[in-house]
Amino acid sequence: MTDPFQLFDAWFAEAQGSEPNDPNAMALATADAAGRPSVRMVLLKGHGPDGFVFYTNREGRKAGDLAENAQAALLFHWKSLRRQIRIEGPVSLAGEAESDAYFASRGRDSQLGAWASNQSRPLDRRETFEARFAEVQARFEGGDVPRPPHWGGYRVTPTAIEFWQDRAHRLHERRLFTRDGDRWNEGLLFP
Incomplete structure (x- = not known):
């Protein structure tokens, strides 16, 4: 396969199984902005040729980093398949309608948690968060939970995608796709 998105889809389908x-x-x-790195796990919630989408609180640390430096790297590691995919590129906000649609698909407690959490900020004790969650639960009792204004999606538009496959004796296979305008160029990397 020479289309990185088709290859991603094939590997992702295998990982799902x-x-x-x-x-x-x-x-x-x-x-x-000062170049201090940070890494954390998030969940992929959409993908295609326009990019890879995740959702989060837009007031947390990752959002602050992305506001200052709108570049990111993603890493999928599927240990059972002995594969990984690295993706690098600029980041933009997902559209409001797209964020609304995904938020509406989440479980109710996850929706309420998005309202109750001051993500990445200090928390004096767990009971404080639980009390906030109970307050939000009461506030939206019997009705739909709208998407908080501080919560939404981000899209990483890849400029590089690397597919890494484990091989015996650490003689791994590494395929690198790099974007050149609307085209993708493919090459190999030494293990």
């Missing part, structure tokens, strides 16, 4: 937990889990690496 073999990974015991969260085959859509990916490490998201960001850096702030």
Whole structure:
């Protein structure tokens, strides 16, 4: 396959069939304006030629990093398949309608949690968060939970995608796709 998105789809489908937990889990690496890196796990919630989408609180640390430095790297590691995919590129906000649609598809407690959490900020004790969750639960009792204004999606538009396949004796196979305008160029990397 010479289309990186078709190859991603094939590998992702295999991961969905073999990974015991969260085959859509990916490490998201960001850096702030001073270049200080940070990495955390997020879940892939959409993908295609226009990019790879995840959702989060837009007031947390990752959002702050992306506001200062709108570049990111993603890493999928599927241990059971002995494969990984690295993706690098600029980041943009997902559209409001797209964020609304995904938020509406989440479980109610996840929706309420998005309202209750001051993501990445200090928390004095767990009971404080639980009390906030109970307050939000009461506030939206019997009705739909709208998407909070501080919560939405981000899209990483790839400029490079690397497919890494484990091979015996650490003689791994590494295929690198790099974007050149609307085209993708493919090459190999030494293991």
